[in-house]
Amino acid sequence: MASILVTGATGFVGRHLVRQLQELGHDVVGTTTRGGDGAEVCDLRDRDRVHEVVRAADPEVVIHLAALSSVTLGATLEYYETNLVGTENLLQAVDALGSRRRFIFVSTAGVYGNQKTSLLSEDLAPLPVSHYGISKFACERVVANFGDRHDITIARPFNLIGVGQSGNFIVPKLVQHFARREPSIRLGRLEPVRDYIDVHACCDILARLIGQSASYGEVVNICSGRGTSVQELLDVITDICGHQIEVVAAPEFMRANEVFRLLGSTEKLDRLLPERQPLQPITNVMREMLAAASEDALR
16 A cells, blocks of 8 residues: 555545545545645645645655636636646655655646647647646647656646536536526537546546556546436436426526537557546436435525
8 A cells, every 4th residue: 555645535536535545445645725634735836835835745656636726717827837737846845755656647638729630639639628638638749748757647638527527517416406406507509529527437537547557657538438428417417307498598608619519539558558447427426426416405
């Protein structure tokens, strides 16, 4: 078992990942910007604090989740201050420990942007269209620069879903509206296709990558290889709930630089981790999310 530092430990993925790593017997230290859950309060933009936390934890493994992630947020510079500067500070702190460490950087499928091919493999040149995607791709390059001194893997999750996700994202937004039996919902375009993957499966993959030496120096998609449109999500949740909802076209959610298809190739993932956890059907995940949302609505 390993000593592991997880940044962003109280976020959507972080909470699930820390719990899963602890269940596997790992010694986990988490960081957060807002406190709680026993995590160390650490703003990654604060170089001195980052060095202090990393030095005290002295981790064998670092899984870097922390990031500003909302692709519609208007505070442009914050993406680079938090994501890029924070990642550089963390890497320098790990470097200062003086010996080779395992470092998994959790990037995003958003770095791919609009591509001419329908199935996205890791060897494609990224074409990010948002400041979030651009900042994460810049982070990838910074991380790669430390690959001669540390065992680096860059993971690119596609669209994660699960209980506890913010209502700013499309699936939990749908779930919350249907759980409350709302008469209508404001949405952007219904045709964009995304590759949705259960957060538990993502965490299983991240945990398995820790000891997978064949992934050192690699970029790895975390995806299902299956695409689902917003309209198909609506159809699924309508069938589950037996509730009809009026969709109101919302121009504020329609991006000029919309990525219409984001579907990942699982070829490398299949090769590296052939025995990973089987994926849940999206219907099952949405049922779990609906059950949790319905309980919340009754409180």
